Amino acid sequence: MKLYLLIIGLFAYCGLKAQDFAEVKLADSLSISFDVGSSTVKNPAAFLSRINQLKLAYGKIKVIAYTDTVGTAAYNKNLASKRMTSVLKLIGSSNIKAFVIDTLNKNEERKKGRNNEETFRRVDVFVYSVKPAIKYNTPVNLKINFNSGTTTIIKNSIENLKMLEMILQNDTTVQVKLNGHVCCQPDLILSLNRAEKVKAYLMNHGINGKRITCYGYSNTVPLVPEKTDKDENRNMRVEVVFLKP
Numbered sequence: 318m319k320l321y322l323l324i325i326g327l328f329a330y331c332g333l334k335a336q337d338f339a340e341v342k343l344a345d346s347l348s349i350s351f352d353v354g355s356s357t358v359k360n361p362a363a364f365l366s367r368i369n370q371l372k373l374a375y376g377k378i379k380v381i382a383y384t385d386t387v388g389t390a391a392y393n394k395n396l397a398s399k400r401m402t403s404v405l406k407l408i409g410s411s412n413i414k415a416f417v418i419d420t421l422n423k424n425e426e427r428k429k430g431r432n433n434e435e436t437f438r439r440v441d442v443f444v445y446s447v448k449p450a451i452k453y454n455t456p457v458n459l460k461i462n463f464n465s466g467t468t469t470i471i472k473n474s475i476e477n478l479k480m481l482e483m484i485l486q487n488d489t490t491v492q493v494k495l496n497g498h499v500c501c502q503p504d505l506i507l508s509l510n511r512a513e514k515v516k517a518y519l520m521n522h523g524i525n526g527k528r529i530t531c532y533g534y535s536n537t538v539p540l541v542p543e544k545t546d547k548d549e550n551r552n553m554r555v556e557v558v559f560l561k562p
Contacts, residue, residue, distance in 0.1 A: 339480060344371055344446040349404060351438045353387065356399035361407050368444065369412045374487055375447035377417040377480070380404055383441075384424045385434035397424035404440045413444065415486065417479040449484050456496055456556040458540065461515060463553045465500075468507070468514040478518060481557060485524045490562040492528045499536050500543055500552035509533025515555045 347367060349358060358364060382397035382404075401420055408414060427437065459481060461474045470478065485491060497512030512531035520526045539552045 339375070339484075340448040340450055341377065341445050342448075343443060344373060344376065345444045347442050349440045349442065350435075351400055351440070353385070353438065354396065356396060356403050358403050358407060364404075364407055365411055368408070368442075371413060371444060373413065373416075373444075373446050375416075375449060375483055376413055377419070377445045377447055377476075378408065378413065379419050379421070379441075379443040379445070380408075381421045381423055381441045381443075383427075383437040383439055385437050386425050387434070390425060393424040394422060397422045400440050404442065408442075415483065416444075417447075417476060417483060419476060447480065447483075451484070451491070451559045453559050453561050456558050458554065458556050461555045462550055463511055463555075465549070465553065466507070468510050470514065470518075478515065482519055482522050482524065485519065485528065486522075489525075489528075492560040492562070493530075494558040494560060495529060495531045496538075496556045496558065497531065497533045498538060498552060498554050498556070500539070500549040501536060503535045503537075505533050505535040507533075508535050511553075511555050 345368070347364075349364060351357070352359075380401055382401040384393040384397050384400075386393070388396070401422060405418070405420070408418070425437075459474075459477045461478055462471050463469060463474075464471060481493075485493070495512040495515050497508040497510070497515075499508045499511070509531060510533070512533060516526065516529045516531050519529060536552070540554070541548045541551055543549050543552060
């Protein structure tokens with residue numbers, strides 16, 4: 318049975334933007350079709366052959382799973398999850414397994430009507446090349462932000478944190494200084510603990526702690542004046558300084 322690999326530029330996921338420290342471009346996109354009710358990839362060898370041809374040192378992947386509207390909403394959400402898992406397992410055995418991965422379970426969701434059901438029995442995979450634009454000896458805002466008064470990293474910051482991890486994994490000569498910040502009121506300990514939290518994440522993912530130093534700056538270096546809650550959230554952050562070997 319054939320695996321249909323389709324270029325799908327029209328479906329390109331637009332939520333990925335260039336980070337302050339990296340240029341991100343779409344390198345390839347493909348769609349994997351499934352039989353009704355199935356989560357089995359029909360020809361995994363063809364999928365692996367396609368993505369293994371990409372010669373990228375750095376990258377990120379967006380995986381979006383869909384279903385038709387046959388069955389209940391709960392059934393289709395689970396089916397889309399299974400299809401996504403099948404594709405993620407294949408990616409995990411590929412040459413791009415170390416890339417940052419983001420997933421989205423769209424199951425029955427679609428903007429138009431419920432025609433062309435067959436076209437929604439698929440998983441879309443977008444592979445982006447990432448070209449680090451490291452600025453040495455200069456604080457770079459990675460948009461790693463925190464819940465107020467805590468060292469809890471907000472969900473939207475995890476992708477950039479993974480990007481930092483990937484850069485450090487690929488170039489083991491680079492060292493970093495992590496600068497922690499708070500908003501509103503002075504709190505030197507919290508600012509330092511936020512930097513330490515990022516260091517702990519990196520160490521838990523295989524980065525040598527000797528390559529990382531942490532500093533806390535309390536609320537002495539705000540990015541923006543704190544006129545709104547959004548301003549305060551931006552200032553609750555950890556920035557990175559890349560250091561030359």
